[in-house]
Amino acid sequence: MFIEPNLKGERKGWIEVICGSMFSGKTEELIRRLKRVKIANLKAEIFKPAIDVRYDEVNIVSHDTNSIHSTPVENAHSILLMAQDVDVVGIDEAQFFDEEIAYVCEQLALKGIRVIVAGLDMDYLGKPFGQMPNLLAVADYITKLHAVCMRCGGMASISYRKIATGGQVLLGEKDIYEPRCRECAQLPA
Numbered sequence: 001m002f003i004e005p006n007l008k009g010e011r012k013g014w015i016e017v018i019c020g021s022m023f024s025g026k027t028e029e030l031i032r033r034l035k036r037v038k039i040a041n042l043k044a045e046i047f048k049p050a051i052d053v054r055y056d057e058v059n060i061v062s063h064d065t066n067s068i069h070s071t072p073v074e075n076a077h078s079i080l081l082m083a084q085d086v087d088v089v090g091i092d093e094a095q096f097f098d099e100e101i102a103y104v105c106e107q108l109a110l111k112g113i114r115v116i117v118a119g120l121d122m123d124y125l126g127k128p129f130g131q132m133p134n135l136l137a138v139a140d141y142i143t144k145l146h147a148v149c150m151r152c153g154g155m156a157s158i159s160y161r162k163i164a165t166g167g168q169v170l171l172g173e174k175d176i177y178e179p180r181c182r183e184c185a186q187l188p189a
């Protein structure tokens with residue numbers, strides 16, 4: 001489990017990235033960390049890309065229906081403008097943000113803000129998703145989570161797409177995706 005650093009009690013900004021496949025628990029882990037932030041009486045702002053309105057317009061909702069309030073934003077730069085006087089910034093579905101997202105996270109961290117980012121590291125083809133490689137590069141702490149493979153019960157790192165339509169971005173749930181391990185996903189080389 002990720003334990004928050006408390007180096008000499010000094011407030012200093014840093015970037016945490018939580019990544020993994022769909023259903024691996026990224027959103028639950030993001031919510032867990034943000035709830036602890038609130039228990040500590042710290043001020044947090046949570047953002048998600050406006051594109052992601054699967055469960056709720058404003059809340060971030062996990063597959064187990066745990067939720068936390070968030071602000072949908074059209075682009076990464078808006079986070080920089082809107083995150084004023086906060087101790088912590090949470091960002092979900094980071095794979096959908098534009099190329100400025102890693103820079104934005106770095107600027108927030110430089111301002112002394114703890115930034116907690118969750119996102120899909122790979123798309124349904126097992127290829128790096130959006131700006132996630134850049135976010136992983138600038139992260140101070142990385143947590144990679146795994147779901148349970150729906151074929152063999154092993155560790156799933158692939159979000160297998162069950163239908164043959166759509167490009168890289170195709171919002172959906174269990175109707176479209178199921179977590180699978182590398183062997184069971186049998187992706188093309």
Ligand SMILES: Nc1ncnc2c1ncn2[C@@H]1O[C@H](COP(=O)(O)OP(=O)(O)O)[C@@H](O)[C@H]1O
Binds near residue numbers: 062148149179
């Ligand atoms: N195959 C699976 N492996 C693990 N968890 C699953 C699976 N299918 C459904 N779940 C549920 O999904 C929850 C995680 O949801 P969530 O945090 O929203 O994941 P993510 O944000 O990574 O997609 C788990 O606690 C579990 O109840």
Ligand SMILES: Cc1cn([C@H]2C[C@H](O)[C@@H](COP(=O)(O)O)O2)c(=O)[nH]c1=O
Binds near residue numbers: 023124125159
């Ligand atoms: C693999 C993959 C996923 N998506 C979409 C499907 C969901 O709407 C989100 C991921 O949500 P989660 O919180 O991680 O469960 O991303 C996509 O558009 N393209 C893909 O390849």
Ligand SMILES: [Zn+2]
Binds near residue numbers: 153
């Ligand atoms: Zn498997």
